[in-house]
Amino acid sequence: MTYSALLLRISAIYALIGTYIGSHMAGAGAGSYALRPIHAHILLVGWLSLFAFSAYYKMYEVPKQSKLAFLHVWTAIIGSVGLTLGMYFYNLNPLNLPEVFTTVFYIVGGSTLLLSFALFVLLTFKYSK
Secondary structure, eight states: OOHHHHHHHHHHHHHHHHHHHHHHHHHSOTTOOTTHHHHHHIIIIIIIIHHHHHHHHHHSOOOTTOHHHHHHHHHHHHHHHHHHHHHHHHHHOTTOOOHHHHHHHHHHHHHHHHHHHHHHHHHHHHHOO
């Protein structure tokens, strides 16, 4: 599977989850906005960013064997899952996990995603001629 297709499929899953959460908040009535930041990040980081990365890999010739591309794609996927899931655990803690775990999970997810964006900048300078 190409990087473009992989990122596109995962972004579609994020779109479905994000819109489901949004429709749930809208239908639940007043005071049901506890998931608002998670909903926003799922749509922006998960759907929009991964979709944009997918489009980049479709429009530009990035060698599949590129270590930079491999690192970018997997840090984007792992970071987007880590950030959004970490945010959910940190803000709502539905499993009653230790605070130290939820905080570290959230930070590691966000840091991995940040690394992904830094790698994307390098990709654009290397392959976008």
